[in-house]
Every structure is written in C-alpha cells, then in structure tokens.
Amino acid sequence: MPVIRIAKWDLERLIGRILSNEEIMDYLPRIKCEVETISEDGEVEYEATHDRPDLYSVEGVARNLRYFLGIKSRNYKFVDEGVKAYNMGIPRRPYVAFAIVKDLELDHESVRQIMQLQEKLATTYGRSRRKASIGVYDLDKFKMPVYYELRDPDNTSFIPLNEKEEMNLREILEKTEKGQIYGHIIKDWNKYPVIRDSEGKILSLVPIINSEDTRVTMYTKNVLIDSTGLDPRTVVDLVTIMATSIAERSTSKTIVFVDTIMPDNTTLRAPRDKGPTIELHLDDVEKILGIKIDTKNILKYLNKMGHETVEVRNNTIKIVTPPYRIDIKSWIDIVEDIAMAIGYDIIGIKANKLPPATHPGRIHPLEYISRLIRKILVGYGYTEITSYMMSNPRAQLEMFGLTDEKIITVLNPKMDKYTGLRRWLTPGLLEVIVENKEKQSSMKIFEIGDVAILDPNTETGARIERRVGIAITHGKATLTDGLAIVSTILNRLKLNPTFEKTYIQGMLPERTASIKIGGEEIGFVAEIRPDLLYSLGVPFPVVVSEIVLNKLLIILRQ
Known part of the structure; x- marks a missing residue:
C-alpha cells in the first residue's frame, strides 16, 4: 500500500x-x-x-x-464553459482527458500535496506511468485549447521542470532524472507525445515531465489537469480524483468540464461529476452484517461516507456515489461503507443473526495437514517462504512455455506484477531462488499456500487448491533429491508413493515424475530446464515438487 x-x-x-x-x-x-x-x-x-x-x-x-x-461543507460546482481540447491521435497511448479547477488558494504545503497525489496516482493506479500518467499546469501561463500530438524529438524543445536550459525531447530523456526513470516508455517511438497550447507552447513531454514555464506554484489560481493513457476510463478516473482533490483548495470549488475531441470526432468528457447509481436492499445489508438496521440509520451511515440518497422506496434505497469513489462497483461495496460507518467493533457486539455454533471450535483438517507437513519440512532443514497469491501470466505461464494455458485475471489490476491469481507455486519458489542467488548457492525452501485453477466443471469456473511446493538448489542437485524428500513426507504420513515418468512444460522431460498414491496422482517432482535457469542467471540445478493437499487429505481419510 x-x-x-x-x-x-x-x-x-x-x-x-x-x-x-x-x-x-x-x-x-x-x-x-x-x-x-x-x-x-x-x-x-x-x-x-x-x-x-x-x-x-x-x-x-x-x-x-x-x-x-458530520461537518458540512460546500459541494463541488461543476460547470460547462464550452472548453475543448484536441486529441490528434497517438496510436500507442491513445487517450487523454482534461479538467480545469478555478479560484485556488495555495501555499507551499498545498502545492506539495498536489505533487504527492499526482506522483502516487501515476505510480500505483497508472502502473508507474505505463498505463496512465498525470500532469497539472498553471492555466494562466498558456492559451487554451490544448492539443495532444506527436512531435519530432530532435526538433521540439522546451525547458523541463526544475531545469534552467531548454532541451529537445530526446535530450530530456537522456539528461533529466524523470527522463532516465520513465524514458523507456517512449524511447523507441519515432515521434514523442506532447501536450501543447494554441500558440505552440509545449506543456509537457508525455508521460515524462512537465514544462518549467507552466509550473504550479503557491501563486497559481487556476489549473489544467491532464491524464494520458491506454484506457479511456482510467484517464477519466485519474482526472476526476485530481480535480476533486485540488478543488478542496478552491474558494468556489469550481470544476470546469473539458471536452476532448478524439481523432474520430467523438468526445471524451472529464471529469466525472458523479459516480454510479446503485440500488441497495435493506435485507442484503442485514444479511451481510448480521444486525438489524432501520432505514433512518442506513441513510445516516450513507451520509457519513459521502453518498447521496436519491430515492427511498419500500425496502430499497437508490444511491448516487461520489465521482472520486472509483472503488465502488456494486451494492456490496456500499455495505462495506455502512459497516465502516457503524464500526466493525460495534457490529461485532451487536450482531445477533449470525448462525449459532453447532460444535466447539477446532482446526480445519486442511490446516492440520498443512501444519503437519510444515513441521516435517522444517525438521529436515527447509526454510518456509511466503509469496503473494497474486501473480501474472508471464511468471506463471510464459516463462515456462505454457502458451496454451491461462490463469484467472482481474479486471482492474493496480500493478503489472499482480494481474491474476497464481495457478501453481513453482514460479514463486523460483523467484526466491533468483532473488537470493548471489547470497546463497545452496537453498532448500518450501511454501504452503492456495492456488486457483480454471475448472469449467465448477459453478464459478474455478477451484481453489491447497498445495505444498518444495524447491532445492545446489551444485549437484538432481531429481533424486526431490524424490527423497517427497518419499520422506509421505512415509511419515504412513503412505507409500509411486513415481511415474510424465511431461510438464518447462521441466526436463527425462527428469520429471508424477507422484501417485494407490493410482491417484497428487503432484509432481521435476528438474527445471537448464536453459530457463540460465536465462534467469541461476548457476545451479533446481529441483521442484508440488503436492495437492486436498487430494492428500481425501486419501488419508479413506
């Protein structure tokens, strides 16, 4: 976070x-x-x-x-002054949105906060400016309308922010700090994207750096905000958050719409002046929270979280959410807000509709077998690691050549590294080995965790498996090392495994085996291909194994 x-x-x-x-x-x-x-x-x-x-x-x-x-304040004043901007067509970064905020009263601290918000949004939501970036400019230092277009990097110049001398666009990538950090995004383009005003003044080299001439200072009264990126919703989201936040420093709270004319003559308007309208059923609230709440209190809690109630009918409330609340997608998000407004501690005391316990608390069998295997591996000198369940297709599939496979992806990922759910533990184990290869030449590590497998036979189209993943690396590591530890674990559970030759993409074909108990396959053990290890800079062989604990538990219960 x-x-x-x-x-x-x-x-x-x-x-x-x-x-x-x-x-x-x-x-x-x-x-x-x-x-x-x-x-x-x-x-x-x-x-x-x-x-x-x-x-x-x-x-x-x-x-x-x-x-x-419950402290009252003026609402934002969204106005349409007929302001337009022009997107001249940037194929590799096709979208731009703008907004204007007027009547600002700024000082050093408020300018610092604007810059912090701009950078945090571009780094997280904008994925380090690759998905989207943001610019803020002193509106009184240039002439509207503005144009988003491509320019020759050698024949277009301006003074970059915090610099004293004019540079062309290519020099900006080479000489400025921001250019060195983010220049890779556009470095291979024939022409570079810029935003300019109606008189030809360059406001920014997108998504790298703004112009010193349009810097926002404590004397700035009106600002133009832009966001460029790969997705129209994202750029409008960022402009909306920036505009509504900066408007908190406005004496009139005036925010001006800007209509950006796209290359196909369609219009992209920003910022958003309201969020989605959502219907909330009181029965759903009570079911989720486990407490009974009357309509009057629901309205009070919604107001505490900034929501506007537009209609109350029977057992249903229609709500308009704030424009800057891009996290709200459905009614369940509203229920979360109500829970926060009440206080989770209060809900815990008042909840009276939770189902009664039918037996004393006890450890779940899957957790029991997980703890038991953890103790066995630690006892044999293995170190436990913990990695995120979130991953990405490159780490989970492409690196191992699994081009025909898929993972479950999320709709609006916040980071390139975490765009979906992991389908196996081996990539995470291998990442730890890669990160520590300079420090340790010999490693014995394991992880116990859940993976998500696409499964059309289930109601949701996916199933969750609990697995133990093991990785061994040293100068003389072979498949035998993996077979030995797997046999040891299963023998300790009074099981007798058999191993059969199998094929797994990314593993050595002659050194890959499935693990079976009574004919039931429960996992695999294998050596990772040397060419893959070489590409990652790992000097020694790596042996990996995964066992599906859900299947192991079923066998133990028989």
Whole structure:
C-alpha cells in the first residue's frame, strides 16, 4: 500500500477543527487509512489501500473525515464553459482527458500535496506511468485549447521542470532524472507525445515531465489537469480524483468540464461529476452484517461516507456515489461503507443473526495437514517462504512455455506484477531462488499456500487448491533429491508413493515424475530446464515438487 505523508495542521484547516493524536489514530482507520506514525512536529504518515486512490493526499482524507464527523461543507460546482481540447491521435497511448479547477488558494504545503497525489496516482493506479500518467499546469501561463500530438524529438524543445536550459525531447530523456526513470516508455517511438497550447507552447513531454514555464506554484489560481493513457476510463478516473482533490483548495470549488475531441470526432468528457447509481436492499445489508438496521440509520451511515440518497422506496434505497469513489462497483461495496460507518467493533457486539455454533471450535483438517507437513519440512532443514497469491501470466505461464494455458485475471489490476491469481507455486519458489542467488548457492525452501485453477466443471469456473511446493538448489542437485524428500513426507504420513515418468512444460522431460498414491496422482517432482535457469542467471540445478493437499487429505481419510 502506498505511504502518504501529510501535515496535521493542514488536515485540521481543511476539516475546520482541531484533532488530537488519539482522534487521528481512531478516525483514519475507519476510512481505510492505516496510521504508521505521528511525529513530534505533526507529520502524519499513513498507508492507504490500493482501492482508495482518492485518499492519497490530505484533501481526500479531510473530505472523508468531514462527512464522517458530520461537518458540512460546500459541494463541488461543476460547470460547462464550452472548453475543448484536441486529441490528434497517438496510436500507442491513445487517450487523454482534461479538467480545469478555478479560484485556488495555495501555499507551499498545498502545492506539495498536489505533487504527492499526482506522483502516487501515476505510480500505483497508472502502473508507474505505463498505463496512465498525470500532469497539472498553471492555466494562466498558456492559451487554451490544448492539443495532444506527436512531435519530432530532435526538433521540439522546451525547458523541463526544475531545469534552467531548454532541451529537445530526446535530450530530456537522456539528461533529466524523470527522463532516465520513465524514458523507456517512449524511447523507441519515432515521434514523442506532447501536450501543447494554441500558440505552440509545449506543456509537457508525455508521460515524462512537465514544462518549467507552466509550473504550479503557491501563486497559481487556476489549473489544467491532464491524464494520458491506454484506457479511456482510467484517464477519466485519474482526472476526476485530481480535480476533486485540488478543488478542496478552491474558494468556489469550481470544476470546469473539458471536452476532448478524439481523432474520430467523438468526445471524451472529464471529469466525472458523479459516480454510479446503485440500488441497495435493506435485507442484503442485514444479511451481510448480521444486525438489524432501520432505514433512518442506513441513510445516516450513507451520509457519513459521502453518498447521496436519491430515492427511498419500500425496502430499497437508490444511491448516487461520489465521482472520486472509483472503488465502488456494486451494492456490496456500499455495505462495506455502512459497516465502516457503524464500526466493525460495534457490529461485532451487536450482531445477533449470525448462525449459532453447532460444535466447539477446532482446526480445519486442511490446516492440520498443512501444519503437519510444515513441521516435517522444517525438521529436515527447509526454510518456509511466503509469496503473494497474486501473480501474472508471464511468471506463471510464459516463462515456462505454457502458451496454451491461462490463469484467472482481474479486471482492474493496480500493478503489472499482480494481474491474476497464481495457478501453481513453482514460479514463486523460483523467484526466491533468483532473488537470493548471489547470497546463497545452496537453498532448500518450501511454501504452503492456495492456488486457483480454471475448472469449467465448477459453478464459478474455478477451484481453489491447497498445495505444498518444495524447491532445492545446489551444485549437484538432481531429481533424486526431490524424490527423497517427497518419499520422506509421505512415509511419515504412513503412505507409500509411486513415481511415474510424465511431461510438464518447462521441466526436463527425462527428469520429471508424477507422484501417485494407490493410482491417484497428487503432484509432481521435476528438474527445471537448464536453459530457463540460465536465462534467469541461476548457476545451479533446481529441483521442484508440488503436492495437492486436498487430494492428500481425501486419501488419508479413506
């Protein structure tokens, strides 16, 4: 989760009241912010969840706390002034959205927060600017409309942010810090994307760096915000979050729509002035939370989280969500907000509809077998590792040549590294070996965890398996090492495994075996192909094994 730093005094002036450190420690977790520290000089450091990018700056936190504490403030004033921008066509980064915020009152701290929000959004939601990036410009330093277009990198120049001399676009990639960090995104393009004004002034080299001439300062009164990227929804999301956050510093809270004319003459309007409309059934709320709540209290809790109620009929409430709440997709997200407004601690005390226990608590059999195998492996000198269940197709499939296989992917991934669910443990074990190859030439590691397997025979189209994965590497590691530890584990469980030659993509064909008990296949043991290890810089052989504990448990119960 991204770490955000804000000044306590700045938070207090935006909210309109003094907050004790105890109140900050209590309130922030209630809106999905985990407080790390509050320093003696009043700097608050917190982590915000990936699904709440609207909380990546003090403005978003203050806005949510005002609703939560019942402190009234003016709503945003969205206006249409007929402002247009032009997307001239960038095939490899096809979308751009804009918005204008007026009547700002800024100082050094508010400018710092704007820059922090811009960077955090581009790094997380924008995937380090590859999926999307953001720019903020002093509107009074150039002439609208603006154009998003491609330019010759050797014949187009401007003064980059924090620099004193003019550079052409190619020099900016080579000489500036941002160019060196993010230049790889566009370096191989024949022409580079820029945003310019109606008089030809360059506002930014996209997605690298803005112009020094349009820098936002404490004297800036009006700003233009842009987001460029690969997806139209993403760029509108980012512009909406930036515009509504910056508008917290506006005396009039005026946000101006900008219509971007696309190459095909369609229009992309930003920012969004409201979120989705969602119907909420009270029965669903009570079923999920386990407590009975009347309509009046539901409305109160919705208001505490910033939602607008537009219709109450029978047992149903129709809600319009805030434009910056891009995490809300369905009614279950609204129920989560209601739970936070009530307080999970209060729900735990009041819940009276949870099903009664039918037996004393006991460890689940799958957890029992997991703990038992963990003890066995630790006893034989193996080190346990823990990796994320989230992964990506390259690590799970492509690296091993599994071109015909698929993993379960998520619709809106926040990071390139985590775009889907892992289907086996071997990639995670191999990653640990790669990361530590310079430190240790000999490793014996294991992981016990869940994987997600596509399965058309199930209701959901997928099934979850609990597995133990084992990896061994040293100068003389062979398949025999893997067979030995697998046999040891299963013998300790009073089982007699057999091994049969099999084929697994990415493994040595003559050194790959399936693990069977009574004819039932429960896993595999194999040596990873040397060419794959060579490409990863691993100097020694690697033997891996995976055992499906769900199948093992069924056999043990027979």
